[in-house]
Amino acid sequence: MAGILRSGAGRRVWKFGTGALLKRMDRSGRAAQTAPPRHCCPAPMTPTSPAAAVAALLFATLAWGSLFLTAKPVAAQLDPMWFTLIRYTFAASLLALLVHLAGHEPWAKLRRHWRRHALVGLLGYGVFSVLVFHGLRLSLPSHGSVLMATMPFTTMALRWALDGQRPPLRALLGAALALAGVAIVAQVLGQAAEVDRRALLGDALTLAGTLGWVLYTRGMARVPDHSPLEYTALTAVAALPGLAALTGLATLLGWIALPAPAQLLALAPRLAYIALVPTVAAVLAFNAGVKRLGAPLGTLS
Structure with a gap:
């Protein structure tokens, strides 16, 4: 033609x-x-089939499940803001190297979109991580797993409110089934006696944090020229100065405590695992799946 x-x-x-x-x-x-135009070619690291996209999302889900178990002792010793800053300092450094080697003019894209990337990066990496780990301090890990499973509902509600796209009945039923399955596996209903005001506050913080991640996920549609690697890396790099500034300010004001070097050394193996697997590998896999399937199906998977 x-x-x-x-x-x-x-x-x-x-x-x-x-x-x-x-x-x-x-x-x-x-x-x-x-x-020929660049957009005619498939983006690197984007799954070419729905099955591969679902597999990537399942890997991300499993990696994030391990995050709750691995991070519980870390969150008990480090303030969530410092935990988040250390986590994403390592992650952003690795992602910057990867995108420099495998991306297509990534730094030019960062210069064009740095405001948007900084905002969605702070929402997805900063707000999400800080609130979720504050919630993990106050509540139970199983509650966090169930609240993470509410993200498909949040995504569909936002698309309905902001884009006028009413979710189909089958999507709502699928999200409800997934939420019920997570609740059963986590045995949340059997823990009703353990829930107090402290746990409810933690659950509310976790739920608020998931909203930041949903908004981060929606932001990918605004930059269709970005590959999953580029979106993951550039948003992390753009958000890091803001995370550092806010953490430093909170420390100077005495709101949070500066971690001791011996404390960081003792937690180094856990921090390294958290930076590599539930952060870099899982977020790359998640964004690759969302790039192929879209935000509502991506969060549902």
Whole structure:
């Protein structure tokens, strides 16, 4: 299939066909070849099939499940703001190296979108992590797992409110089934006697944190030229200065405690695992799945 576009003033003719290079004809009749548009090619690290996307999302889910178990002792010793800053300092450094090696002009994209990336990065990495780990301090890990399973409902509600896209009944039923399954596995109903005001506050903080992650996930649709690696890395890099500034300010004001070097050394193996698996690997897998399936199905998987 081929087509021709004509411009009035310059009398330039663009000829294009499937799989062909663009040819531009100027007034003198000379042809210049240019590369095809970048968006015509699949983004790196984007799953090519729905099955691969679901597998990536399942890996992310399992990795995040291990995060609650691994992070519970860390959150008990480190303030969640310092925990988040240390976690994403390591993660952003690794992601920056990966995107520098495998991305397509990533730093030019960061310069174009740095405000948006900083905002969604603070929401997804900062607000989500700080509130979830504050909630983990106050409540039970099983409650956090169930509250994470409410993200499909939050995503669909936001799409309905902001985009006017009413969720189909089958999507609502699927989300409800997933939520019920997580609640049964986590045995939340059998823990009613253990719930007090402290735990309810922790659950409320965790639920508020999931909203930050949902907004982060929705932000990917605003930059369709980004691969999953580029979106993951550039939002982490853009958010890191804000995370550092807020953490430093809270420390100077005496709101949070500065961690001791011996404390960090003792927690180093857990921090390394958290940075590599539930952070870098899991977020890359999650964003790759969402890129292929979309935000509502991605959070449902």
